[in-house]
Amino acid sequence: PGTDRRFRVDAPFDPAGDQPKAIEQLAAHDVNALRRQLGLSREALREAIELIHSLDPHPGSQIANTTPQYIVPDVFVRKERGVWRVRLNPDVAPRLRINPLYSGMVKRADRSEDNTFLRDNLQEARWFIKSLQSRNETLLKVATAIVEHQRAFLDYGEEAMKPLVLRDIADELEMHESTISRVTTEKYMHTPRGIFEFKYFFSSHVATTEGGECSATAIRAMVKKLIDQEDRAKPLSDHKIAGILVERGIHVARRTVAKYRESMAIPPSSERKRLI
Missing domain, CATH: 1.10.10.60 (Homeodomain-like)
Known part of the structure:
Protein backbone atom coordinates (compact mmCIF):
# COMPACT_ATOMS: atom_id res chain seq x y z
CA PRO A 1 0.00 0.00 0.00
CA GLY A 2 2.87 2.35 0.67
CA THR A 3 4.54 1.78 -2.69
CA ASP A 4 3.40 2.74 -6.19
CA ARG A 5 1.91 0.04 -8.37
CA ARG A 6 3.85 0.84 -11.51
CA PHE A 7 1.84 1.20 -14.68
CA ARG A 8 2.40 -1.73 -17.04
CA VAL A 9 1.60 -1.44 -20.76
CA ASP A 10 1.21 -5.21 -21.05
CA ALA A 11 -0.96 -5.63 -17.97
CA PRO A 12 -4.16 -7.62 -18.75
CA PHE A 13 -7.49 -5.86 -18.50
CA ASP A 14 -9.59 -7.07 -15.60
CA PRO A 15 -13.26 -6.00 -16.00
CA ALA A 16 -13.95 -7.22 -12.47
CA GLY A 17 -11.09 -5.25 -10.95
CA ASP A 18 -11.27 -3.07 -7.88
CA GLN A 19 -11.26 0.27 -9.75
CA PRO A 20 -14.85 0.56 -11.07
CA LYS A 21 -14.81 4.35 -10.68
CA ALA A 22 -11.53 4.99 -12.50
CA ILE A 23 -13.14 5.54 -15.91
CA GLU A 24 -15.60 8.04 -14.44
CA GLN A 25 -12.80 9.85 -12.63
CA LEU A 26 -10.73 9.94 -15.81
CA ALA A 27 -13.64 11.44 -17.74
CA ALA A 28 -14.14 14.00 -14.96
CA HIS A 29 -10.42 14.88 -15.00
CA ASP A 30 -10.24 14.24 -11.25
CA VAL A 31 -6.48 13.66 -10.91
CA ASN A 32 -6.37 13.42 -7.14
CA ALA A 33 -9.20 10.90 -6.99
CA LEU A 34 -7.53 8.84 -9.71
CA ARG A 35 -4.24 8.72 -7.83
CA ARG A 36 -5.99 7.67 -4.62
CA GLN A 37 -8.11 5.09 -6.40
CA LEU A 38 -5.25 3.52 -8.36
CA GLY A 39 -2.43 4.14 -5.91
CA LEU A 40 -0.23 5.65 -8.61
CA SER A 41 2.36 8.38 -8.46
CA ARG A 42 1.86 11.50 -10.55
CA GLU A 43 4.45 10.30 -13.09
CA ALA A 44 2.91 6.82 -13.40
CA LEU A 45 -0.55 8.31 -13.88
CA ARG A 46 0.79 10.69 -16.51
CA GLU A 47 2.28 7.76 -18.45
CA ALA A 48 -1.02 5.88 -18.27
CA ILE A 49 -3.00 8.86 -19.52
CA GLU A 50 -0.55 9.48 -22.35
CA LEU A 51 -0.96 5.86 -23.45
CA ILE A 52 -4.74 6.19 -23.40
CA HIS A 53 -4.52 9.36 -25.50
CA SER A 54 -2.34 7.53 -28.04
CA LEU A 55 -4.94 4.81 -28.64
CA ASP A 56 -7.40 4.81 -31.51
CA PRO A 57 -10.99 4.73 -30.19
CA HIS A 58 -12.16 3.39 -33.56
CA PRO A 59 -9.56 0.75 -34.57
CA GLY A 60 -11.94 -0.88 -37.02
CA SER A 61 -11.93 2.22 -39.20
CA GLN A 62 -8.39 1.37 -40.31
CA ILE A 63 -9.60 -1.75 -42.09
CA ALA A 64 -12.97 -0.47 -43.27
CA ASN A 65 -13.70 -1.27 -46.90
CA THR A 66 -14.52 2.20 -48.15
CA THR A 67 -13.88 3.81 -51.50
CA PRO A 68 -12.15 7.23 -51.30
CA GLN A 69 -14.28 10.10 -52.55
CA TYR A 70 -12.24 12.59 -54.54
CA ILE A 71 -13.29 16.19 -55.10
CA VAL A 72 -12.72 17.68 -58.53
CA PRO A 73 -12.82 21.50 -58.37
CA ASP A 74 -15.05 23.36 -60.81
CA VAL A 75 -12.88 26.49 -60.81
CA PHE A 76 -9.32 27.44 -60.01
CA VAL A 77 -8.44 30.65 -58.16
CA ARG A 78 -4.96 32.10 -58.45
CA LYS A 79 -3.38 35.45 -57.67
CA GLU A 80 -1.73 36.93 -60.74
CA ARG A 81 0.13 40.23 -60.52
CA GLY A 82 -1.67 41.12 -57.32
CA VAL A 83 -5.16 40.33 -58.65
CA TRP A 84 -7.22 37.24 -57.85
CA ARG A 85 -8.27 35.46 -61.06
CA VAL A 86 -10.90 32.76 -61.53
CA ARG A 87 -10.81 30.17 -64.29
CA LEU A 88 -13.01 27.20 -65.10
CA ASN A 89 -11.50 23.75 -64.74
CA PRO A 90 -11.26 22.49 -68.35
CA ASP A 91 -11.65 18.90 -67.14
CA VAL A 92 -15.20 19.57 -65.91
CA ALA A 93 -16.06 22.32 -68.40
CA PRO A 94 -14.75 21.05 -71.76
CA ARG A 95 -15.28 23.04 -74.93
CA LEU A 96 -17.65 21.13 -77.18
CA ARG A 97 -18.42 21.70 -80.85
CA ILE A 98 -20.46 20.10 -83.59
CA ASN A 99 -18.54 17.78 -85.88
CA PRO A 100 -18.62 19.61 -89.25
CA LEU A 101 -18.83 16.25 -91.02
CA TYR A 102 -22.30 15.62 -89.62
CA SER A 103 -23.53 19.20 -89.84
CA GLY A 104 -22.51 19.20 -93.49
CA MET A 105 -24.60 16.11 -94.17
CA VAL A 106 -27.85 17.91 -93.40
CA LYS A 107 -29.59 19.00 -96.59
CA ARG A 108 -32.16 21.71 -95.94
CA ALA A 109 -34.47 20.70 -98.79
CA ASP A 110 -34.27 16.97 -98.15
CA ARG A 111 -37.25 15.67 -96.13
CA SER A 112 -36.10 12.07 -96.05
CA GLU A 113 -36.23 10.14 -92.78
CA ASP A 114 -32.43 10.05 -92.46
CA ASN A 115 -32.07 13.76 -93.09
CA THR A 116 -34.85 14.60 -90.64
CA PHE A 117 -33.14 12.44 -88.02
CA LEU A 118 -29.82 14.23 -88.56
CA ARG A 119 -31.44 17.68 -88.51
CA ASP A 120 -33.34 16.99 -85.27
CA ASN A 121 -30.27 15.65 -83.51
CA LEU A 122 -28.14 18.51 -84.79
CA GLN A 123 -30.64 20.95 -83.29
CA GLU A 124 -30.57 19.10 -79.95
CA ALA A 125 -26.76 19.08 -79.96
CA ARG A 126 -26.64 22.83 -80.58
CA TRP A 127 -29.17 23.42 -77.81
CA PHE A 128 -27.12 21.23 -75.44
CA ILE A 129 -23.88 23.09 -76.20
CA LYS A 130 -25.60 26.44 -75.76
CA SER A 131 -27.06 25.34 -72.40
CA LEU A 132 -23.68 24.07 -71.26
CA GLN A 133 -22.01 27.33 -72.24
CA SER A 134 -24.67 29.28 -70.36
CA ARG A 135 -24.17 27.08 -67.31
CA ASN A 136 -20.39 27.59 -67.42
CA GLU A 137 -20.76 31.35 -67.85
CA THR A 138 -23.07 31.52 -64.83
CA LEU A 139 -20.70 29.37 -62.78
CA LEU A 140 -17.77 31.63 -63.65
CA LYS A 141 -19.74 34.80 -62.87
CA VAL A 142 -20.83 33.49 -59.47
CA ALA A 143 -17.35 32.24 -58.58
CA THR A 144 -15.80 35.56 -59.61
CA ALA A 145 -18.32 37.51 -57.52
CA ILE A 146 -17.62 35.31 -54.49
CA VAL A 147 -13.86 35.79 -54.86
CA GLU A 148 -14.32 39.54 -55.19
CA HIS A 149 -16.25 39.62 -51.90
CA GLN A 150 -13.88 37.28 -50.07
CA ARG A 151 -10.48 38.57 -51.18
CA ALA A 152 -9.55 39.21 -47.54
CA PHE A 153 -10.09 35.53 -46.74
CA LEU A 154 -7.83 34.48 -49.61
CA ASP A 155 -5.17 36.91 -48.41
CA TYR A 156 -5.37 36.47 -44.64
CA GLY A 157 -7.47 33.42 -43.73
CA GLU A 158 -10.74 32.57 -42.01
CA GLU A 159 -10.67 35.41 -39.49
CA ALA A 160 -10.93 37.83 -42.42
CA MET A 161 -14.00 36.16 -43.96
CA LYS A 162 -16.71 38.73 -44.76
CA PRO A 163 -20.43 38.25 -44.12
CA LEU A 164 -22.12 37.11 -47.34
CA VAL A 165 -25.54 35.68 -48.21
CA LEU A 166 -26.98 34.31 -51.45
CA ARG A 167 -29.11 37.43 -51.89
CA ASP A 168 -25.97 39.60 -52.11
CA ILE A 169 -24.65 37.68 -55.13
CA ALA A 170 -28.12 37.38 -56.68
CA ASP A 171 -28.67 41.15 -56.54
CA GLU A 172 -25.19 41.89 -57.84
CA LEU A 173 -25.53 39.55 -60.84
CA GLU A 174 -29.25 40.29 -61.34
CA MET A 175 -30.17 36.62 -60.99
CA HIS A 176 -32.77 34.82 -58.93
CA GLU A 177 -31.62 33.66 -55.51
CA SER A 178 -32.67 30.08 -56.33
CA THR A 179 -30.29 30.15 -59.31
CA ILE A 180 -27.39 31.17 -57.06
CA SER A 181 -28.34 28.43 -54.60
CA ARG A 182 -28.34 25.83 -57.35
CA VAL A 183 -25.03 27.01 -58.83
CA THR A 184 -23.27 26.99 -55.45
CA THR A 185 -24.48 23.52 -54.40
CA GLU A 186 -21.81 20.81 -54.66
CA LYS A 187 -19.55 23.12 -56.67
CA TYR A 188 -15.96 23.46 -55.53
CA MET A 189 -13.28 26.13 -55.73
CA HIS A 190 -9.56 25.33 -55.70
CA THR A 191 -7.63 28.12 -53.94
CA PRO A 192 -4.14 28.48 -52.45
CA ARG A 193 -5.80 27.90 -49.05
CA GLY A 194 -7.42 24.64 -50.09
CA ILE A 195 -10.51 23.34 -51.87
CA PHE A 196 -13.82 24.73 -50.64
CA GLU A 197 -17.44 24.28 -51.62
CA PHE A 198 -18.93 27.51 -52.93
CA LYS A 199 -21.39 27.55 -50.03
CA TYR A 200 -18.50 27.72 -47.56
CA PHE A 201 -18.03 31.39 -48.45
CA PHE A 202 -21.56 32.29 -47.33
CA SER A 203 -22.30 32.96 -43.67
CA SER A 204 -24.45 35.12 -41.43
Whole structure:
Protein backbone atom coordinates (compact mmCIF):
# COMPACT_ATOMS: atom_id res chain seq x y z
CA PRO A 1 0.00 0.00 0.00
CA GLY A 2 2.87 2.35 0.67
CA THR A 3 4.54 1.78 -2.69
CA ASP A 4 3.40 2.74 -6.19
CA ARG A 5 1.91 0.04 -8.37
CA ARG A 6 3.85 0.84 -11.51
CA PHE A 7 1.84 1.20 -14.68
CA ARG A 8 2.40 -1.73 -17.04
CA VAL A 9 1.60 -1.44 -20.76
CA ASP A 10 1.21 -5.21 -21.05
CA ALA A 11 -0.96 -5.63 -17.97
CA PRO A 12 -4.16 -7.62 -18.75
CA PHE A 13 -7.49 -5.86 -18.50
CA ASP A 14 -9.59 -7.07 -15.60
CA PRO A 15 -13.26 -6.00 -16.00
CA ALA A 16 -13.95 -7.22 -12.47
CA GLY A 17 -11.09 -5.25 -10.95
CA ASP A 18 -11.27 -3.07 -7.88
CA GLN A 19 -11.26 0.27 -9.75
CA PRO A 20 -14.85 0.56 -11.07
CA LYS A 21 -14.81 4.35 -10.68
CA ALA A 22 -11.53 4.99 -12.50
CA ILE A 23 -13.14 5.54 -15.91
CA GLU A 24 -15.60 8.04 -14.44
CA GLN A 25 -12.80 9.85 -12.63
CA LEU A 26 -10.73 9.94 -15.81
CA ALA A 27 -13.64 11.44 -17.74
CA ALA A 28 -14.14 14.00 -14.96
CA HIS A 29 -10.42 14.88 -15.00
CA ASP A 30 -10.24 14.24 -11.25
CA VAL A 31 -6.48 13.66 -10.91
CA ASN A 32 -6.37 13.42 -7.14
CA ALA A 33 -9.20 10.90 -6.99
CA LEU A 34 -7.53 8.84 -9.71
CA ARG A 35 -4.24 8.72 -7.83
CA ARG A 36 -5.99 7.67 -4.62
CA GLN A 37 -8.11 5.09 -6.40
CA LEU A 38 -5.25 3.52 -8.36
CA GLY A 39 -2.43 4.14 -5.91
CA LEU A 40 -0.23 5.65 -8.61
CA SER A 41 2.36 8.38 -8.46
CA ARG A 42 1.86 11.50 -10.55
CA GLU A 43 4.45 10.30 -13.09
CA ALA A 44 2.91 6.82 -13.40
CA LEU A 45 -0.55 8.31 -13.88
CA ARG A 46 0.79 10.69 -16.51
CA GLU A 47 2.28 7.76 -18.45
CA ALA A 48 -1.02 5.88 -18.27
CA ILE A 49 -3.00 8.86 -19.52
CA GLU A 50 -0.55 9.48 -22.35
CA LEU A 51 -0.96 5.86 -23.45
CA ILE A 52 -4.74 6.19 -23.40
CA HIS A 53 -4.52 9.36 -25.50
CA SER A 54 -2.34 7.53 -28.04
CA LEU A 55 -4.94 4.81 -28.64
CA ASP A 56 -7.40 4.81 -31.51
CA PRO A 57 -10.99 4.73 -30.19
CA HIS A 58 -12.16 3.39 -33.56
CA PRO A 59 -9.56 0.75 -34.57
CA GLY A 60 -11.94 -0.88 -37.02
CA SER A 61 -11.93 2.22 -39.20
CA GLN A 62 -8.39 1.37 -40.31
CA ILE A 63 -9.60 -1.75 -42.09
CA ALA A 64 -12.97 -0.47 -43.27
CA ASN A 65 -13.70 -1.27 -46.90
CA THR A 66 -14.52 2.20 -48.15
CA THR A 67 -13.88 3.81 -51.50
CA PRO A 68 -12.15 7.23 -51.30
CA GLN A 69 -14.28 10.10 -52.55
CA TYR A 70 -12.24 12.59 -54.54
CA ILE A 71 -13.29 16.19 -55.10
CA VAL A 72 -12.72 17.68 -58.53
CA PRO A 73 -12.82 21.50 -58.37
CA ASP A 74 -15.05 23.36 -60.81
CA VAL A 75 -12.88 26.49 -60.81
CA PHE A 76 -9.32 27.44 -60.01
CA VAL A 77 -8.44 30.65 -58.16
CA ARG A 78 -4.96 32.10 -58.45
CA LYS A 79 -3.38 35.45 -57.67
CA GLU A 80 -1.73 36.93 -60.74
CA ARG A 81 0.13 40.23 -60.52
CA GLY A 82 -1.67 41.12 -57.32
CA VAL A 83 -5.16 40.33 -58.65
CA TRP A 84 -7.22 37.24 -57.85
CA ARG A 85 -8.27 35.46 -61.06
CA VAL A 86 -10.90 32.76 -61.53
CA ARG A 87 -10.81 30.17 -64.29
CA LEU A 88 -13.01 27.20 -65.10
CA ASN A 89 -11.50 23.75 -64.74
CA PRO A 90 -11.26 22.49 -68.35
CA ASP A 91 -11.65 18.90 -67.14
CA VAL A 92 -15.20 19.57 -65.91
CA ALA A 93 -16.06 22.32 -68.40
CA PRO A 94 -14.75 21.05 -71.76
CA ARG A 95 -15.28 23.04 -74.93
CA LEU A 96 -17.65 21.13 -77.18
CA ARG A 97 -18.42 21.70 -80.85
CA ILE A 98 -20.46 20.10 -83.59
CA ASN A 99 -18.54 17.78 -85.88
CA PRO A 100 -18.62 19.61 -89.25
CA LEU A 101 -18.83 16.25 -91.02
CA TYR A 102 -22.30 15.62 -89.62
CA SER A 103 -23.53 19.20 -89.84
CA GLY A 104 -22.51 19.20 -93.49
CA MET A 105 -24.60 16.11 -94.17
CA VAL A 106 -27.85 17.91 -93.40
CA LYS A 107 -29.59 19.00 -96.59
CA ARG A 108 -32.16 21.71 -95.94
CA ALA A 109 -34.47 20.70 -98.79
CA ASP A 110 -34.27 16.97 -98.15
CA ARG A 111 -37.25 15.67 -96.13
CA SER A 112 -36.10 12.07 -96.05
CA GLU A 113 -36.23 10.14 -92.78
CA ASP A 114 -32.43 10.05 -92.46
CA ASN A 115 -32.07 13.76 -93.09
CA THR A 116 -34.85 14.60 -90.64
CA PHE A 117 -33.14 12.44 -88.02
CA LEU A 118 -29.82 14.23 -88.56
CA ARG A 119 -31.44 17.68 -88.51
CA ASP A 120 -33.34 16.99 -85.27
CA ASN A 121 -30.27 15.65 -83.51
CA LEU A 122 -28.14 18.51 -84.79
CA GLN A 123 -30.64 20.95 -83.29
CA GLU A 124 -30.57 19.10 -79.95
CA ALA A 125 -26.76 19.08 -79.96
CA ARG A 126 -26.64 22.83 -80.58
CA TRP A 127 -29.17 23.42 -77.81
CA PHE A 128 -27.12 21.23 -75.44
CA ILE A 129 -23.88 23.09 -76.20
CA LYS A 130 -25.60 26.44 -75.76
CA SER A 131 -27.06 25.34 -72.40
CA LEU A 132 -23.68 24.07 -71.26
CA GLN A 133 -22.01 27.33 -72.24
CA SER A 134 -24.67 29.28 -70.36
CA ARG A 135 -24.17 27.08 -67.31
CA ASN A 136 -20.39 27.59 -67.42
CA GLU A 137 -20.76 31.35 -67.85
CA THR A 138 -23.07 31.52 -64.83
CA LEU A 139 -20.70 29.37 -62.78
CA LEU A 140 -17.77 31.63 -63.65
CA LYS A 141 -19.74 34.80 -62.87
CA VAL A 142 -20.83 33.49 -59.47
CA ALA A 143 -17.35 32.24 -58.58
CA THR A 144 -15.80 35.56 -59.61
CA ALA A 145 -18.32 37.51 -57.52
CA ILE A 146 -17.62 35.31 -54.49
CA VAL A 147 -13.86 35.79 -54.86
CA GLU A 148 -14.32 39.54 -55.19
CA HIS A 149 -16.25 39.62 -51.90
CA GLN A 150 -13.88 37.28 -50.07
CA ARG A 151 -10.48 38.57 -51.18
CA ALA A 152 -9.55 39.21 -47.54
CA PHE A 153 -10.09 35.53 -46.74
CA LEU A 154 -7.83 34.48 -49.61
CA ASP A 155 -5.17 36.91 -48.41
CA TYR A 156 -5.37 36.47 -44.64
CA GLY A 157 -7.47 33.42 -43.73
CA GLU A 158 -10.74 32.57 -42.01
CA GLU A 159 -10.67 35.41 -39.49
CA ALA A 160 -10.93 37.83 -42.42
CA MET A 161 -14.00 36.16 -43.96
CA LYS A 162 -16.71 38.73 -44.76
CA PRO A 163 -20.43 38.25 -44.12
CA LEU A 164 -22.12 37.11 -47.34
CA VAL A 165 -25.54 35.68 -48.21
CA LEU A 166 -26.98 34.31 -51.45
CA ARG A 167 -29.11 37.43 -51.89
CA ASP A 168 -25.97 39.60 -52.11
CA ILE A 169 -24.65 37.68 -55.13
CA ALA A 170 -28.12 37.38 -56.68
CA ASP A 171 -28.67 41.15 -56.54
CA GLU A 172 -25.19 41.89 -57.84
CA LEU A 173 -25.53 39.55 -60.84
CA GLU A 174 -29.25 40.29 -61.34
CA MET A 175 -30.17 36.62 -60.99
CA HIS A 176 -32.77 34.82 -58.93
CA GLU A 177 -31.62 33.66 -55.51
CA SER A 178 -32.67 30.08 -56.33
CA THR A 179 -30.29 30.15 -59.31
CA ILE A 180 -27.39 31.17 -57.06
CA SER A 181 -28.34 28.43 -54.60
CA ARG A 182 -28.34 25.83 -57.35
CA VAL A 183 -25.03 27.01 -58.83
CA THR A 184 -23.27 26.99 -55.45
CA THR A 185 -24.48 23.52 -54.40
CA GLU A 186 -21.81 20.81 -54.66
CA LYS A 187 -19.55 23.12 -56.67
CA TYR A 188 -15.96 23.46 -55.53
CA MET A 189 -13.28 26.13 -55.73
CA HIS A 190 -9.56 25.33 -55.70
CA THR A 191 -7.63 28.12 -53.94
CA PRO A 192 -4.14 28.48 -52.45
CA ARG A 193 -5.80 27.90 -49.05
CA GLY A 194 -7.42 24.64 -50.09
CA ILE A 195 -10.51 23.34 -51.87
CA PHE A 196 -13.82 24.73 -50.64
CA GLU A 197 -17.44 24.28 -51.62
CA PHE A 198 -18.93 27.51 -52.93
CA LYS A 199 -21.39 27.55 -50.03
CA TYR A 200 -18.50 27.72 -47.56
CA PHE A 201 -18.03 31.39 -48.45
CA PHE A 202 -21.56 32.29 -47.33
CA SER A 203 -22.30 32.96 -43.67
CA SER A 204 -24.45 35.12 -41.43
CA HIS A 205 -23.11 38.14 -39.59
CA VAL A 206 -22.78 39.59 -36.10
CA ALA A 207 -22.69 43.33 -35.47
CA THR A 208 -19.59 44.89 -33.94
CA THR A 209 -19.32 47.80 -31.52
CA GLU A 210 -17.80 49.93 -34.27
CA GLY A 211 -20.89 49.57 -36.42
CA GLY A 212 -19.39 46.96 -38.72
CA GLU A 213 -20.16 43.30 -39.27
CA CYS A 214 -18.25 40.10 -38.54
CA SER A 215 -19.06 36.82 -40.27
CA ALA A 216 -19.95 33.65 -38.40
CA THR A 217 -17.04 31.92 -40.14
CA ALA A 218 -14.60 34.52 -38.80
CA ILE A 219 -15.99 34.15 -35.28
CA ARG A 220 -15.65 30.36 -35.43
CA ALA A 221 -12.02 30.82 -36.49
CA MET A 222 -11.44 33.17 -33.55
CA VAL A 223 -13.01 30.70 -31.14
CA LYS A 224 -10.81 27.90 -32.46
CA LYS A 225 -7.69 30.06 -32.23
CA LEU A 226 -8.45 31.00 -28.62
CA ILE A 227 -8.93 27.34 -27.72
CA ASP A 228 -5.78 26.28 -29.56
CA GLN A 229 -3.76 28.84 -27.58
CA GLU A 230 -5.38 28.27 -24.17
CA ASP A 231 -3.64 26.94 -21.08
CA ARG A 232 -4.49 23.23 -21.09
CA ALA A 233 -4.45 23.19 -17.31
CA LYS A 234 -7.02 26.02 -17.25
CA PRO A 235 -9.04 25.82 -20.49
CA LEU A 236 -11.34 28.67 -21.42
CA SER A 237 -15.04 28.27 -20.73
CA ASP A 238 -17.62 29.35 -23.31
CA HIS A 239 -18.49 32.29 -21.05
CA LYS A 240 -14.85 33.37 -20.89
CA ILE A 241 -14.45 33.11 -24.67
CA ALA A 242 -17.59 35.20 -25.17
CA GLY A 243 -16.11 37.81 -22.82
CA ILE A 244 -12.86 37.96 -24.80
CA LEU A 245 -14.79 38.44 -28.03
CA VAL A 246 -16.83 41.23 -26.44
CA GLU A 247 -13.57 42.94 -25.48
CA ARG A 248 -12.66 42.78 -29.17
CA GLY A 249 -15.92 44.48 -30.10
CA ILE A 250 -17.83 41.35 -31.15
CA HIS A 251 -20.98 40.79 -29.12
CA VAL A 252 -21.84 37.09 -28.95
CA ALA A 253 -23.67 35.18 -26.25
CA ARG A 254 -22.22 32.21 -24.39
CA ARG A 255 -24.69 29.87 -26.11
CA THR A 256 -23.51 31.18 -29.49
CA VAL A 257 -19.91 30.36 -28.61
CA ALA A 258 -21.06 26.90 -27.52
CA LYS A 259 -22.85 26.41 -30.84
CA TYR A 260 -19.77 27.39 -32.85
CA ARG A 261 -17.53 25.21 -30.67
CA GLU A 262 -19.79 22.19 -31.07
CA SER A 263 -19.98 22.72 -34.85
CA MET A 264 -16.18 22.22 -34.90
CA ALA A 265 -16.45 19.07 -32.75
CA ILE A 266 -14.49 20.73 -29.93
CA PRO A 267 -15.41 19.40 -26.46
CA PRO A 268 -16.32 21.74 -23.57
CA SER A 269 -13.64 23.10 -21.24
CA SER A 270 -14.27 20.39 -18.64
CA GLU A 271 -13.27 17.74 -21.19
CA ARG A 272 -10.37 19.73 -22.65
CA LYS A 273 -8.60 20.06 -19.34
CA ARG A 274 -5.29 18.24 -19.31
CA LEU A 275 -5.07 16.00 -16.29
CA ILE A 276 -1.35 16.30 -15.67
